[in-house]
Amino acid sequence: MNTQEFYTNMKTEQDKIKENIGSIKNRVVVFSGKGGVGKTMITINIAYELAKKNSVAIIDCDITAPNIPKMLNIKGELKIKDKRILPVEHKGVRIVSSAFMAKDKDAIIWRGPLRSKLINQLLSDTNFESTEYLIADLPPGTGDEVLTITQSMKPNIALIITTPQEVSLGDAKRAISMAKSMGIKNIYLIENMSYLKCPKCGEKIDLFGEGNTKKLGEEMGIEVIGQIPLDIEIRKESDEGKVGVTEHPEKEFSREIGKIVEKINGASQ
Ligand SMILES: Nc1ncnc2c1ncn2[C@@H]1O[C@H](COP(=O)(O)OP(=O)(O)O)[C@@H](O)[C@H]1O
């Protein structure tokens, strides 16, 4: 392939993506600077909360750790119909994940550029017909892959997940800067594992420091739209594939997700 062909190819790939997802009104990317802060957990809960009233699809972009199907306890397979990929439907949410395509051990050794290429293909070739919200669970960090996927998706909403720990906040700051530099219209911060409520006495235990996320938000001019507690029951059940907002709509955890979803709805109008 010569240089000219390379650029022509790239352009058609971006054109195809635009053609396929351009009409989805709400394209949401979920960033986190640091891994393990609850990006997948929050993506799933937001998706299932939104799906109570809207048509929602999740694209699992974390190819080295495609945890969406795992956390939902589903083993599906992407099928092809009329040359288009059909997402796996689970309780009203459409899901596309590389976990439905290859065995984990094959996926892990994929190199970065190939991973981006695969996501681009999922974005251009999946049938997202009549989807109102497309939510992307991105890989952690602010590297090339995250940049490429975000450029392809052209999201109107970015959610940045952080815990109140210094290491996570530092990484979240970089993610905010990245989202800003990409011109994403609505950028919000979500604090996860804000506190733990003692299951016995109900006392609120501050785990990682209070007020730090709010401070970062103020410094960066970004609103904190939710403070989600660490909920042991929801964590245990998520290991069995259950979704917090579906199983426990009355919990503080779910109320915070509800607030976030209202904000997303507002931003998308
Ligand atoms: N608010 C929470 N309450 C309880 N457990 C949580 C919460 N957020 C995340 N977890 C748990 O923490 C672990 C890491 O979360 P995960 O969503 O996989 O993080 P990431 O996608 O950012 O790597 C998972 O076991 C998840 O169930």
Ligand SMILES: [Mg+2]
């Ligand atoms: Mg994850």
